[in-house]
Amino acid sequence: MKPVPRYTPGLSFHFLTGLYDLFFSWFMPEREIRRAILNGLNLNGEERVLDLGCGTGTLAVHLARTHPLARLSGIDIDPRMLRQAETKSKAARVSLDLRPAGADRLPFDGESFDAVYSSMAFHHFPPDVKRGALRESGRVLKEGGRLMILDFGKPSGWLASACFFAAQCFDGFQTTRENRRGAIPLLMKEAGFANVRQTGLLETIFGTLALYRGDKMRGQ
DSSP states (O other), X not given: OOOOOOSOOTTSSGGGGGGHHHHHHHHSXXXXXXXXXHHHXXXXXXXXXXXXXXXXXXXXXXXXXXXXXXXXXXXXSOHHHHHHHHHHXXXXXXXXXXXXXXXXXXXXXXXXXXXXXXXXXXXXXXXXXXXXXXXXXHHHEEEEEEEEEEEEOSOSSHHHHHHHHHHHHHHOHHHHHHHHTTOHHHHHHHTTOEEEEEXXXXXXXXXXXXXXXXXXXXXX
């Protein structure tokens, strides 16, 4: 059964899906984003990892190539994105478990993953989906597992604020409001994550990106 769309795909409109990779490589610090996520995950063996909102699979494929013992899964609500991710994984000759699903309705058993990460997906989620995605991330993580989120955070100054306002005009104000307030860490704490902290910042032409980490503790 196809997931019922509750939020928009990567570039907000389906007809732009084919341009996503080109847009991202031109206008976003792709290499720095990839490095920040991989350093934060700090994989060291046969860990099971979930890409929450994997899009066209660029980061998941890179992770699978650089950590061949890790078992990678990815979900995305946009089937067009997933088809591109499947094409990339086959071309790179890596194995990815890709599934169509919403971030707040994960098709996995509880305590299945050692790590969950999300890169540039949370600002597409409405407030209720953000909260549901964090609850679901906690459900599927093993005790001691880690969650990494890289997405727009509170603008670092007036210029970043103006740039992010332009991005909000495109992506929507409802889905990006909590990003602008820098509220993602608070939402992570409300979902039960411990040791929540911001571990990095990246400035882009669309605003300030923040990297957050939280750990799943006993009883979550």
